[in-house]
C-alpha cells in the first residue's frame with residue numbers, strides 16, 4: 179500500500195521532494211442558487227427564439243439579460259444617444275425591467291429590506307416619547323418593506339452600466355472572476371450607484387440621494403464572495419472622488435475585521451484589485467500612525483498612477499515603533515483604505531477622530547458588535563465623524579439584536595434634515611451553512627474515541643462507515659489553546675516520514691507570535707501543511723481554497739460558530755465536508771447545531787435526515803438562554819484546562835515509536851539502495867562481457 183499516495187490525495191507532487199497541493203482553480207460558476215423560476219423563463223425564451231444558449235459558452239455573457247421579447251417595448255423610441263439624454267429619459271436598455279428584476283432576485287434567493295429611512299428617523303428625533311413608541315411601530319412596519327434593486331447581470335456590466343473604473347474591472351477580470359456570486363450580483367449596483375439601482379420614484383422616497391450612498395447590511399453564506407462586494411465599491415469610491423475633486427490621498431475607508439489573519443488576507447485581495455490604479459490599501463500594524471484629524475498631501479504620487487501598490491511598498495510606510503510614542507516626527511501612513519482589527523485602531527485612536535473617512539466597513543460585523551469587540555468597534559465608529567459616513571456590515575450570520583444595535587447607533591448620529599437609509603440584503607436562508615457542504619455528526623463514547631475517529635480521517639486505510647472520507651488538507655477545530663496544542667502534539671508523528679512527517683501538521687492559536695501565525699497560514703495555503711489544528715481564531719473569514727473538510731473535534735459553542743467554522747470548506751461553490759464529533763458531555767448543548775444542520779440541508783434540497791437523523795433531532799434537549807450564553811463564553815466546562823485528556827500516550831512513548839518507525843523506514847531505504855547498487859554492478863559487468871563477445 180502506498181501510504182504517501184493515500185495521504186496526499188488532495189495534494190500534487192512537484193518535481194522535487196517537495197509536495198504542494200494545486201491551488202484550487204476559480205470554479206466555473208460560483209453561484210449557489212439557480213431556482214426554477216429563472217430556468218423556466220429562460221426556457222420560454224429559448225422556445226420563443228428557437229435557440230438554446232450553449233452551456234459552455236463564455237460564462238461572462240449576460241446570461242440573465244432582459245428578455246429580447248421585451249426589448250421592443252422599452253426601445254420603442256429611437257435609441258438613446260449620448261447627445262439627447264434629457265429628451266429621452268428611458269431606462270438604459272442594459273437594465274432589467276421590474277418583472278425581470280424580481281425574477282432574478284427570486285431565483286437567486288436575494289431579499290432586500292429597508293430597515294430604516296429618512297421618515298422613520300425623523301419621526302424618532304422629533305416626536306415625543308409616546309409618539310416615538312408609535313413611530314417605532316412604523317419602523318417595524320418599514321422593516322417589512324421589500325426593495326427590488328437592479329442586480330448585476332455580469333462583471334462587464336460594472337463598467338458599461340455602473341461606471342466602474344475600467345482599471346478596476348480589468349484587475350477583476352485578470353483575477354479570473356467571470357460570474358458574480360449572489361451577494362455580488364445583489365449588492366454591487368446598490369453600493370456603487372444606489373440612486374440608479376433603485377427605481378427613480380422609490381429612490382427619492384427612501385431618501386437616496388446621488389453621491390450620498392446608503393447604509394448596508396449583508397447576510398450571505400460563508401465563501402460567497404462578500405470580500406469583493408465591499409472592496410469593489412470602496413476602491414471605486416476612492417477613484418471616483420479622485421476624478422471628481424482632489425487627487426490628494428485621504429483615508430477614505432476603514433475595514434474592521436476580528437483577526438489579523440483576516441486583515442492580512444483582505445489587504446492582499448485589495449492590493450490585487452488596486453494594481454495600477456494608484457489606490458493604496460494598508461493593513462494596520464502596531465505602532466502605525468495614520469492621518470487622524472486631517473489629511474496627508476499626496477506629494478509623491480499626484481498622478482495616481484504610481485506603482486505603490488506593490489506588496490513591498492504597501493508596508494514601507496509602516497512605523498513599527500512604540501505605540502505610546504506620540505512624537506509627530508514619526509512618519510504617517512498614507513492610505514486610501516485601511517484594514518484593521520478593532521484593538522489596533524482603537525489603541526491608536528484614543529480621543530482622535532477620523533474626519534475624512536466616509537465608509538466604515540465591518541466585515542464579520544456581528545462578532546465586532548458583540549461584547550468582546552463592542553467597545554473598540556464603537557470607538558472607531560464614533561471617531562468617524564464625517565456626516566456622510568456610510569456603514570457597511572457583512573457576515574454570514576446576523577442576530578436581530580445586531581441589526582437593532584446598528585439601527586440605534588445610526589439614529590443617534592442622524593440629523594433631523596437628512597438621513598441615509600439602511601438597507602439589508604439576505605442571501606438564502608439567514609444564519610445557515612452554505613449549501614455546498616455535507617454535514618455529519620459523529621458520536622464518540624469517550625475523548626479517546628474522538629481521537630480514534632480523527633485518526634480514521636488522517637489514515638483513510640482504517641476508515642469506517644461512521645467517519646466520512648475526506649481529502650487532505652483539513653482544518654481541525656478545538657475549544658481551547660491548550661487542547662489545540664495537546665491535540666497537535668498527539669498527532670505530530672502520525673504522518674509518515676516519507677510523507678513529510680511532523681511538518682505536515684501544525685497548531686495555530688492566539689498565543690503564538692504574529693510571525694509564527696503568518697508563517698503557519700502561509701504554509702497551510704501553499705499546501706505544505708496538510709492538517710491544521712486550531713481554535714475559533716480561524717473560524718471567521720479565512721479563505722483557504724481547497725480545504726476539503728472541517729472537523730469539529732470539539733463541538734462549537736453556538737450555532738453561529740458552527741456556520742463559520744464549517745464555512746472554511748465548501749467555498750465559492752466547491753463541495754466540502756463538515757464532521758462534528760460529540761460525546762456525552764455535549765449532548766445537552768447539541769440542539770442548536772443539529773437544528774442549523776437540518777435547516778442547511780433543507781435549504782440545499784437534501785433529504786433532511788442526512789446529517790442529523792430525525793430521532794436525534796427530536797430527542798436532543800433544549801437549553802435556556804442563560805445556558806446558551808454561558809456556553810458561548812466558556813465552552814464545555816469539562817474541557818477547560820483539561821488538555822491532557824486528549825493524550826493517549828506520553829510524549830516520550832510517542833517519540834520512541836516515531837524513532838523506531840523512522841529507523842525502519844531508513845533501514846528499508848538503505849536495503850533498497852544496496853539492492854539497486856548491486857543490480858547496477860551486475861549490469862555494468864554484463865556490458866563488459868558483451869563488449870568482449872563482439
Ligand SMILES: Nc1ncnc2c1ncn2[C@@H]1O[C@H](COP(=O)(O)OP(=O)(O)OP(=O)(O)O)[C@@H](O)[C@H]1O
Nearest residue numbers: 208357358359400401402403404405574719721750
Ligand atoms: N465571482 C466569483 N467567482 C469565482 N470565485 C469567487 C468570486 N467571488 C469570490 N470568489 C472566491 O470565493 C472565495 C470566497 O470569497 P470570500 O472570502 O470573499 O467569501 P466570504 O463570503 O467573505 O466568506 P466568509 O463568510 O467566510 O468570510 C475566494 O477564494 C474568492 O476568490
